[in-house]
């Protein structure tokens with residue numbers, strides 16, 4: 444594996460680390476699996492691509508974040524005000540977003556940015572830009588989760604009974620958390636579009652699981668589950684996952700099999716505690 | 729003052745599962761009262777607390793606090809004046825948050841606003857001072873995730889959280905039932921001290937007749953969704969455990 448390939452893998456890993464940070468907020472902090480991600484990631488790609496072509500690559504990132512946040516709020520609305528199961532709420536938003544994303548891209552299934560200025564043609568070092576984006580997002584989130592509002596969000600996912608009996612508005616917390624989560628997911632999508640000079644309507648498929656895979660790998664390495672370690676896990680795990688992915692490609696595993704790999708990885712890791720417990724019982728019996 | 733007027737709570741109304749949990753219940757609770765609450769399983773004690781805290785909607789009747797109708801006020805709005813402890817110590821604290829973060833949750837937001845750092849240096853000193861009163865060594869474990877503490881320790885922190893902003897009314901739902909006798913005694917003692925010191929109006933559900941007689945200045949006995957006995961301080965003093973047993977359906 445050449446240095447350029449490794450470098451490329453780390454750059455992509457950094458983009459997906461932002462995705463993992465977004466998924467971390469819904470999956471670990473709010474404690475709900477949120478499938479909006481598969482839609483909002485593509486929304487981020489689409490919005491940013493359209494804005495970049497219009498000559499606003501920076502504004503594109505900002506608008507992608509805003510659009511993603513809005514997607515998150517739609518899901519939060521379905522969850523809280525319509526009392527829908529979180530999974531179903533996420534799926535409905537995701538499905539609806541497919542049509543909306545196509546509209547954003549004026550009906551085209553993909554947009555090329557090769558002949559336009561992007562963030563990465565304007566500033567030279569791609570690695571540096573992405574490193575800054577990932578670390579700054581991580582640091583902002585870390586700081587945020589130490590504020591009063593951040594504590595309330597964490598408590599909401601941790602113990603809803605307690606939060607309901609304190610003077611915190613649980614529904615409002617879910618809105619804020621889902622908006623933040625999907626905004627960051629969309630930002631990751633936006634960066635990917637500019638990095639690859641390409642936005643595709645299907646780019647969101649499997650992104651929730653991919654983000655989760657990053658978190659899980661990071662957690663397996665860092666082991667501590669405090670908020671600081673959690674954020675670090677998401678960033679480091681996503682990069683390592685991408686490196687592993689690259690190695691797998693080198694060994695000739697087709698890229699199209701990688702979704703299956705991610706799914707299996709997540710399935711095994713999530714069922715590991717259960718399998719361990721079962722193992723213990725067998726030993727005792 | 730808290731006032732319930734002919735409050736009924738009917739679960740699953742109009743279905744086969746219909747259940748009247750409270751039946752035209754009325755009572756007046758004066759400021760400074762510490763009421764202990766007895767009654768058999770399913771008598772409606774927890775439901776009464778849910779009505780007061782707003783986590784269950786009343787089917788009929790009204791609830792007044794300090795002369796203001798709060799029947800339709802949302803739970804998180806009322807929570808500003810109402811503190812609550814549950815039987816299960818896990819319900820009262822957030823397990824992944826540290827001891828100091830849990831305390832800050834009850835303390836810091838109202839003081840400083842949403843976007844301020846939650847735990848300041850001077851808070852740690854304040855929390856340590858408060859936790860010392862519990863005499864459980866918790867003052868040295870501020871940075872421990874609370875899920876790692878024992879049930880008694882968690883309940884003690886939950887109690888602390890409930891009184892950090894002294895509420896007008898404190899609802900204690902069998903809050904010592906899951907603890908070992910020694911921890912239970914300690915928590916009950918601290919409960920009494922805090923209630924007295926902060927002049928909190930309190931209601932305490934218990935299945936321990938002795939606890940119900942020894943603590944508080946009033947005693948309610950509930951059965952089948954209604955208040956069947958309301959002993960004032962005078963009459964409560966003369967009660968014996970054997971008298972109480974008569975009020976339970978046998």
Ligand SMILES: Nc1ncnc2c1ncn2[C@@H]1O[C@H](COP(=O)(O)OP(=O)(O)OP(=O)(O)O)[C@@H](O)[C@H]1O
Pocket residue numbers: 739740747748749767768769770771772773774775776
């Ligand atoms: N959410 C609910 N849906 C349906 N029925 C309920 C609900 N909550 C309580 N009930 C019923 O209402 C009745 C009163 O319940 P409640 O929990 O108030 O009793 P309790 O006096 O607290 O009993 P315990 O001493 O066992 O805690 C019970 O018959 C219970 O089954």
Ligand SMILES: [Mg+2]
Pocket residue numbers: 773774775901
């Ligand atoms: Mg009960």
